Amino acid sequence: MTTTPASAPARTPAGTSPHPVLTIEDLSIDYLVDPVVHAVRNVTLSLGRGEVLGLAGESGCGKSTLAYGVNRLLKPPAVITSGRAVFHSREGYEIDLGALHGEDLRAFRWDRIAMVFQGAMNSLNPVISVQAQLEDIFTTHRPDMGRAERVERCGELLERVGVDRSRLSSFAHELSGGMRQRVMIAMAMALDPQVMIMDEPTTALDVVVQREILREITRLRSELGFAVIFITHDLPLLLEISDRIAIMREGEVVELADAMTLYTRPQHEYTKKLLGSFPSLTGARGGFIRSGVDEHVLVEAGVDEEEAR
Numbered sequence: 001m002t003t004t005p006a007s008a009p010a011r012t013p014a015g016t017s018p019h020p021v022l023t024i025e026d027l028s029i030d031y032l033v034d035p036v037v038h039a040v041r042n043v044t045l046s047l048g049r050g051e052v053l054g055l056a057g058e059s060g061c062g063k064s065t066l067a068y069g070v071n072r073l074l075k076p077p078a079v080i081t082s083g084r085a086v087f088h089s090r091e092g093y094e095i096d097l098g099a100l101h102g103e104d105l106r107a108f109r110w111d112r113i114a115m116v117f118q119g120a121m122n123s124l125n126p127v128i129s130v131q132a133q134l135e136d137i138f139t140t141h142r143p144d145m146g147r148a149e150r151v152e153r154c155g156e157l158l159e160r161v162g163v164d165r166s167r168l169s170s171f172a173h174e175l176s177g178g179m180r181q182r183v184m185i186a187m188a189m190a191l192d193p194q195v196m197i198m199d200e201p202t203t204a205l206d207v208v209v210q211r212e213i214l215r216e217i218t219r220l221r222s223e224l225g226f227a228v229i230f231i232t233h234d235l236p237l238l239l240e241i242s243d244r245i246a247i248m249r250e251g252e253v254v255e256l257a258d259a260m261t262l263y264t265r266p267q268h269e270y271t272k273k274l275l276g277s278f279p280s281l282t283g284a285r286g287g288f289i290r291s292g293v294d295e296h297v298l299v300e301a302g303v304d305e306e307e308a309r
């Protein structure tokens with residue numbers, strides 16, 4: 001895997017974005033079991049418009065709970081014990097996600113913030129064609145759209161994610177895992193959301209397919225301008241695709257920095273440990289240096305190449 005850290009589009013203090021599309025303020029989430037699990041603890045971060053924010057940390061550190069909390073998808077015994085998430089619209093108004101209910105919340109989820117889950121490819125309905133599932137989104141959320149336009153949009157969506165539109169008539173079992181995941185991404189993009197939350201969207205796929213899909217996501221992000229919160233325990237992958245990376249540990253964000261800074265100048269012991277757990281990043285003459293960053297980049301970042309190795 002080639003690993004080249006993305007460069008952050010704007011240089012601002014690590015926790016903030018000049019033009020946020022989403023801000024998370026002091027968010028805490030508990031699971032009310034015995035003993036209580038403090039899954040997310042006082043998390044504050046913002047997602048810039050069009051930014052890819054990586055969220056990394058070992059299994060159980062609270063990444064999914066945070067994502068579910070932001071998108072109001074938590075179920076008991078989970079409770080939000082403090083804080084809030086605020087969406088900033090293109091038009092300049094703010095929506096407190098905690099204040100949305102019922103139909104407003106459902107509409108918001110597809111329209112503004114879409115989510116692609118871990119293993120989402122298995123959540124396609126097996127007895128309905130891809131076209132029917134895509135059309136369903138438009139029928140529900142864009143009731144004024146005529147049938148011809150709906151069908152055209154479905155074809156466009158598939159092509160956008162690199163699937164031939166002839167696949168519209170396919171059923172889930174007729175598609176490869178990679179194709180199914182692409183269809184799920186197409187569904188998430190259907191209503192042109194401004195934020196995509198992707199929770200391990202490619203983990204179940206083989207490395208080659210994973211890379212293709214990631215390339216597709218970054219291309220689409222540049223084309224369409226949505227922001228992405230990308231969740232994974234795969235730090236090398238995040239270094240490659242993210243503008244900034246937040247490191248979570250035991251429910252807290254312990255470090256948040258742009259990708260290059262996080263790689264070259266990790267501050268927190270846990271980040272260093274995490275970086276150290278990927279031999280391709282830190283091993284002798286690691287793949288990272290070989291394949292991605294040339295010396296100039298390291299020099300610009302103020303890093304001794306030997307030190308980086």
Ligand SMILES: Nc1ncnc2c1ncn2[C@@H]1O[C@H](COP(=O)(O)OP(=O)(O)OP(=O)(O)O)[C@@H](O)[C@H]1O
Nearest residue numbers: 031033037039058059060061062063064065066077
């Ligand atoms: N329904 C639940 N009831 C009780 N505890 C839960 C529940 N769901 C998650 N937890 C706990 O909350 C903590 C955070 O879990 P979460 O799934 O958010 O972590 P994660 O970082 O996304 O992990 P993974 O990478 O394995 O998906 C863990 O300690 C987990 O055991």
